[in-house]
Amino acid sequence: MEENLPQNGLVAVVKRDCPTCVLTAPVLGHLAQRGGLKVYTQDDPSFPDTVAGRIDDTALDVSHRLRIEIVPTLISFEGGREVGRTFGWDRGEWERLSGIAGLGADLPEARPGCGAKNVEPGVLERLKIRFNETGLKSRRIAIGAEEDEHEAMFARGWSDGLPLVLPTEERVLRMLDGTGRDPQEVLGLVPPDLAPATVEKIAINAVMAGCKPEYLPVVLAAVEAVLEEKFAMHGVLATTMFVGPVVIVNGAVRRRIGMNAKGNALGQGNRANAAIGRALQLVIRNIGGGRPQEVDRATLGNPGKYTYCFAEDEEGSSWEPLSVERGVKPGQSAVTVFAGFGLQGVVDQKSRDPESLSRSFAESLKAIHNVKSAPACDALLVVCPEHHRTFKDAGWTKARLYEELYQLCEIPGDELIAGAKGIAEGGPPSQAGKSVNKFRPGGLMIVRAGGDAGMFSGIIGGWSAGGPRGSLPVTKEVKS
């Protein structure tokens, strides 16, 4: 321990697994014999056998206290204070620190050291926990040895219904390595409890959801996005309608963390897609206290309320990515959140020109919520690559497609009013004789995703309270 460190003299920290340490063993023996050197060994207590009084530091306590990063490290103390330190083998430095000339005459001039054991992934976290240096503020919950820890998490209501990864201190510390942000930074207040979302609390939920540390910046951006006032997260949660937050990811981060924008992009099987969307839902559940049949009043909900996150397929697209369309500079990673539900397929295997295909899209879009409902809700149209190709080959920009779809979604009010088509559902009599659009201006969003084969695009419908009076999509840059 630290009290055993010398007031004056040298300390060396070594491990047998390091060839440079093995190389310096005779030098360490020489210095130890002259007195004034303590050698701490990290892995094998019998190393170095040149030093009789070597000290076992396989628990790594001294290494951690001395903040060793490289072995061998040689440190010089005077009056109990460190006055010099060198890493690896460097004859000049070792001679300077020891004050002894001609060290290791048969050794090369210098050799770089190896990584120290106390800073290996996993080990460093355990040492920080042992020395109470984590800085983590969250309450610790001890699960008894006889208790099943997975059942304990279910019993506490932390789960969305599926098993969780245990949020141990080690895992949360590693998760927090994924961001440079202060763990105590508050990103906003999570409804319905309006509890503060600290980076630390979000990291705990990200661990439980199955995230890797490198996903955390995307999770943080998604949480920031849903907590913006204009997204109206409380209402999105509390509504009896189907919706939940849908997360669309753009930019370089997609490929860096291995997100899926290709085949089955909206389906199962990709860890990043699945865990990021799930982490967001767990944040709402655990930090915000938003649970089904409590403040979440959804009649049916939708399977996307477990997780609903995918990447846009930007590569090979002639269209600007959704994030760029929404004001983010090209290449910058960003997330966009949309209050959406389910997926309504648009199957069109015969259209070969953009006019026919856009009419096909529009007729399908007009069915969202109810064919009698207009304006109905915002919608996200996910165009598959084979459908996109038809627009690309004809030179249609995304702006052109928005414009055409908007025009094609004009509906005669006579078809919409209550009672028309023999359906009691419908709009007010004032719609009669007018033309009514299915969507508010700006109420459509288009992204490109999916496998290379298949003429199957998708519509993700929105909340009836879409738009400024309810929920607006929000885009946030992903910060490291």
Next chain:
Amino acid sequence: MIVLLDPTSERSPTIRPRLPRPERLDGLTIGILDIAKSRGDVFLHRLGERLAERGIAVKHYAKPTNTRPAPLLLRQQIAAEVNVVIEGLSD
């Protein structure tokens, strides 16, 4: 023992509290569970009579043996049918 970090806003205690005892039994259904300890049935039967005299709904259940936890189906049945359970724990 394993230590976890609390993912919640920490508004509830770490040790989950027991459900509060009802202040009155009126309108509730009482389950009487005989765990098969000797003469428990006599005591519990009399208790059931006294409750019934007060106009309280009573349902009787019995464990097959006092040496093992109640079978799952019995536990689920009791949880679904009654509000409060009384059982005799000793001879």
